[in-house]
Amino acid sequence: MDMTRRSFLEGLGQIGGTSLLLAGMEAFGMGIASAQTAPPPLQGGGKGKKVIILGAGVAGLTSAYELGRAGYDVTVIEARSFAGGRSQTARKGFQLTELGGETQTCQFDDGYYINHGPWRIPFHHRSTLHYVKQFGIEVELFNNDNDNSYIYTTQGKGPLARKPLRKMEVAADARGNAAEILAKVTQSGALDKQFGADDKALFLEYLKTEGYLEGKDYAYRGTEGRGWISKPGAGLHPGVPSKPYAFTDVLDSGAWRVLASVSEWDQQRTMFQPKGGMYMIPTGFVTKGGVGDKIRFSTVVEKIRQNGRTVDVSVVDGTGQRSVVSGDYCICTIPLSVLKSIDNGLSAPKQTAMNGAAYAPVGKIGLQMKRRFWEENHWIYGGHIYTDDMDIVSVSLPSTGWLGPKGVLLGYYQFFANAAKVSALTHAQRTDFALSFGEKVFPEYRDSFETSFSVAWHRVKYNLGGWAMWSDESRARDYPVLLEPDDRIYLAGEHLSYIGGWQAGGIESAWMQIAALHKRASVA
Amino acid sequence: MRLSLLAPALLLAAPALAAPDGASLFANNCSACHQAHGEGIEGAFPKLAGNAFVQGDPKAVAETLLNGRGGMPSFKDQLKDDELSAIISTVRSSWGNTAPPIPPKTFTAIRNGAVPVPAKPTPGH
Structure with missing residues (x-):
């Protein structure tokens, strides 16, 4: 039974099916995301009703x-006593008392904040952006992805687990090695029944581009995009390119599990945030x-x-x-x-x-740091540190106050049973819990910490959960x-x-x- | 070298020998909402002390722990059957409650019979 090219490609499409289908639907204005772009005309008016x-x-x-x-x-x-519902921003003096918990009063310095509710606005949320424009709300870009950020796995095995890995390195090595293997399988003739000769050549060409492959043997030997051991500079400094990790080590580490974290439709760039906070x-x-x-x-x-x-x-x-x-x-x-x-x-x-x-238990914590060590020492400007530790999920660096003196980062963002568990801790314990993770990634983390603000949305009166499911x-x-x-x-x-x-x-x-x-x- | 290999193995084996501690598991996983003594919070989190449902049909109670309900999350992936059994058996015999324990096998049976739920993407917003 010969598969035609079309059915082969459609078959592949079905593997990643939903997202492709949804993206296609959105093109026709039928998508699930933000279908309406303007408020309904209320013709004839309300006549004082x-x-x-x-x-x-x-x-x-x-x-x-x-x-x-x-x-x-x-x-x-x-x-x-204020408007916004969950669209809140914790800033100096902001108070929150969780059910069964203590009263927190936010002690961040003036001008610093954490959006402990919604925090990012994707480009296709035309309705939210409609009011941003209508009311002249100043926005700035929210960096929802960062090639230079770290991945830190706790469940993985091998030499790359439990150490911060640059996302660019993991992404390049995963793509490169996978493409090399697929290229070799294709070259060996294993897909000849699926492909005509022209398509096979095109497919190999694609893999070469996709996976940074070199030479007749379609080998992945690394790429500039995975970073440098010594960076290029002036004069006699051409730079020393980095070397790929062994593919088995990358696979064992489990770091590839989080590579698709911000690939979904509602996580794609461009993203915005209001200046000063979501409130x-x-x-x-x-x-x-x-x-x-x-x-x-x-x-x-x-x-x-x-x-x-x-x-x-x-x-x-x-x-x-x-x-x-x-x-x-x-x-x-x-x-x-x-x-x-x-x-x-x-x-x-x-x-x-x-x-x-069902309503989602959700937890977040904002940590004010006395200096922006993630920018100064690690060259990470915004984006997320990803982990497979589901009590943390991600540490997010602020997309505001770039290159300034201090910053408030998001120390965890966990859901469901993990959020129920972390919320049983006192605020001081939650802070210590967040610092204990962060210091594994950034040696400066605990010493730079000044003050924090946490929320467990399931314990917030008038909300009882982050969102409906x-x-x-x-x-x-x-x-x-x-x-x-x-x-x-x-x-x-x-x-x-x-x-x-x-x-x-x-x-x-x-x-x-x-x-x-x-x-x-x-x-x- | 042999010693250093042996030590972690012993550490890993130790908890398996002891039965899970229902009271501390309750404190860690449940007390944020249901409160330390199962007193709950009116209008938000059900009171477990004197709760007829909690002391009733073991299967319905076990299903609630495994699958969640309303604002309560599923604990299927976070807790093992002997841990779930220890928690609920503690709850059913504390704060004036007098129902018999629910054994781990009740949870295992529900898991085995359950229709697998497709994995959801990370639900970030």
Whole structure:
């Protein structure tokens, strides 16, 4: 059975299938990522109809801004004393008390910060970037990949495990050796049934380019791109190229496991971050967007009811004063993890469907360092140190304050059971835990440390988790139920998107629901 | 040379001889949410002390530890069956709870019968 060239290539495509398919779909505007690029036109306006918005995260802020502009009378109820939801930035004086934990007050120097919530905006999140532009929020590039950063494996074997390896070295050696082997297999005639002579020649040419192969024997002997033993300079310094590691050592180390960490669609470059911290996004809505006047801060939802004509939300404010806020409609952006424990009055199918979402335990820690040793001594400017230690996952160097005196780096970013485990530590223990890993990669790490700020999102009141996750089963069974309004109540947030855990998911979910609300309000 | 090879082998073998300590495993993996004495936090994390589900059907309880539920993560990849058994058996007999232990084999049986879940990409944002 001869395979045609086409079926052979398509067969290969299926191995890495989904991402290729999704990229193709995006080209037709059908992708899962950020499908909408602008808010819906709310033609005819809101004519003063009253909408209560629960939550001043990006979904609530988007709803309030757009509905307000269209002439709706909006009131935002926010449990916290500030807007943004998870779009928070820990900076000097910022306080956080986890459930069952101590109160942390951020002690970073003025101007230094950690985005302990969302921290990067991919180029295709057109919705988030729409508001960046709308509100004139200053952004800078977020370096999401760095060839000169380190990989440090703890699970691997052999001489390259448990030592910092430059990513450029691992990437070059993995590609080079794999290409050499494939070239030799191809040359031996093993793929002659799949390839005609022309295709075979092209394929070998491709492998030569892809894997830096040399000579008639298609050998990988290293490449400039894996770095230098002695760098080229002036005069009589042509440089001494580095030598490849033995391929078995590279394989044994397991370092190749993390090479694809930022290759997915939502991790690709270009990426942005607001100057000063992610809280500049909600700040844009609050100040430039004028939403601030419409938010009732430090006001907690206790009960939600509706009667076919109005939605009535019982709240308690920061002074303990109770009141009822009534409106024609409600957009509820409270995370499902929190909403399901509120006396929400939603219909039985909605109650059941809410249980279909799982919320991710997530932990992050910001470490202020008194000098930027990763830049000064290691020439690493931004990007991530990757590891297979799932209690750490990555150490990320700041994409701000380049070449400045100090910096705040991300000491860990772990998920699920690993996050549950690390969150059982006190803040001081978490700090020591993070330093104990970092000092294996950077000898300067512990001595340079000054102060830290940590978060375990599953223990943060009003969030109870980093983001919503749907299994295939619950996505099919429960998710569509929650997209439909419960009479006059519309649910919105990242949890009701396929861009889960990203601000774009919250914004686009809000766009979808305000369009639905407006359509209904316009005929009512 | 022989000694230095022997020493790590002994170190590795030692924990296998001792039964996993349910109380310390609970403190490390569960107490961040369910709290040190299983008291939970109202509206956020279920109270385990006096909890009927926790003291009920062993299979349902074991499935919850293995697969997670709501805000609770799966512990399938982080903890072995004897460790899961030690944790839940401690929980079922502490803080006034009086249910019998759940043996490691209950967890093993669920794992063996489980439909394999496809690996997810690193869920970074």
